[in-house]
Amino acid sequence: MRAGFLLATTATIIIAGAYANAATQNVLFNATVSPTCTLTILANGTLAPSADLQSLSSKLAGGSAGSVTLATTGGVDLSVDPVATVTVPGADASVTTWTPTYSVAGGHTVAETAGSTTLGAPGLSTVSVHLVGTKGGSDRFAAGNYQATVTVRCE
Amino acid sequence: MRIAAAIVFLLATLPALGQSMSPMRGVVTAFADVFAVRVYPSNPYDHRIRVEVRVYDQKFQPVPARVTPPSFMLGAEASRPVLVVVPFEGAASRKVRICTESVPFPDQQTQIRAQICGKFLARRM
Numbered sequence: 001m002r003a004g005f006l007l008a009t010t011a012t013i014i015i016a017g018a019y020a021n022a023a024t025q026n027v028l029f030n031a032t033v034s035p036t037c038t039l040t041i042l043a044n045g046t047l048a049p050s051a052d053l054q055s056l057s058s059k060l061a062g063g064s065a066g067s068v069t070l071a072t073t074g075g076v077d078l079s080v081d082p083v084a085t086v087t088v089p090g091a092d093a094s095v096t097t098w099t100p101t102y103s104v105a106g107g108h109t110v111a112e113t114a115g116s117t118t119l120g121a122p123g124l125s126t127v128s129v130h131l132v133g134t135k136g137g138s139d140r141f142a143a144g145n146y147q148a149t150v151t152v153r154c155e
Numbered sequence: 156m157r158i159a160a161a162i163v164f165l166l167a168t169l170p171a172l173g174q175s176m177s178p179m180r181g182v183v184t185a186f187a188d189v190f191a192v193r194v195y196p197s198n199p200y201d202h203r204i205r206v207e208v209r210v211y212d213q214k215f216q217p218v219p220a221r222v223t224p225p226s227f228m229l230g231a232e233a234s235r236p237v238l239v240v241v242p243f244e245g246a247a248s249r250k251v252r253i254c255t256e257s258v259p260f261p262d263q264q265t266q267i268r269a270q271i272c273g274k275f276l277a278r279r280m
Contacts, residue, residue, distance in 0.1 A: 034177070034180055035180055036177060036179060037179065037271055038271075039269040039270075039271060040199050040269075041259050041260060041267050041269055043260075044260050044265050045265035045267070046265060047265055058265065066267045068267060081270075147266065148265055149266040149267070149268050151270050152268070152269055152270065153254075153271075153272060154271050154272070155179070155252065155271070155273070155274065
């Protein structure tokens with residue numbers, strides 16, 4: 001009787017010991033977020049002529065900047081290309097120098113620049129795109145329709 | 156058939172909504188004189204846009220790559236795969252930019268072309 005009680009007690013201790021030795025394991029979760037960039041054009045820009053007709057600019061009264069929403073995970077470069085596609089009226093035979101620039105506000109802050117900017121942090125921002133066309137000497141913009149394309153690049 | 160046999164690794168990242176192109180980075184290993192990358196341009200707008208896919212080198216000079224399809228209409232918030240096959244042209248490795256370009260609002264005075272470029276490095280074994 002006494003031996004039986006001792007055996008039962010020992011068995012209980014062994015079982016309890018078995019539970020105490022139950023192992024725990026960690027389950028790992030890994031993720032890699034690659035650089036991504038979305039450009040969504042909200043509005044194209046408008047150019048206005050200067051009083052002396054030597055400048056067409058989105059910064060003058062009557063002009064407006066183009067607006068682009070940028071969403072990124074960071075690790076991307078933002079830039080604008082030199083203007084390559086321009087349509088001018090037939091009466092305009094003189095050379096125009098086109099200068100695109102941009103600034104960024106919101107999740108990122110970038111002062112107006114024509115160069116490339118690295119956006120290291122993630123965020124949602126608004127890119128304002130300006131364009132200025134200038135003529136030198138006695139050259140003037142002619143009556144008619146002008147159209148220019150500015151390329152905004154995120155890479 | 157030759158090109159199909161030469162394609163060793165395809166970057167088959169699944170497309171994600173709201174991106175203009177994915178992936179934007181990649182490393183490719185190939186055993187032939189060409190390598191292939193699959194990218195997924197997407198349209199974040201609520202209207203159809205024309206999308207063009209172009210390939211440039213590090214100096215933004217055009218690369219004679221085979222892009223299938225090079226230009227197409229993409230529906231609102233849609234994405235589709237584009238296969239890009241690039242020749243090594245005798246080099247042991249090559250860095251290229253694959254760019255998705257679109258002018259979503261054409262026929263206005265100052266148009267903005269959105270260009271999303273991915274950078275890809277390919278090594279020839």
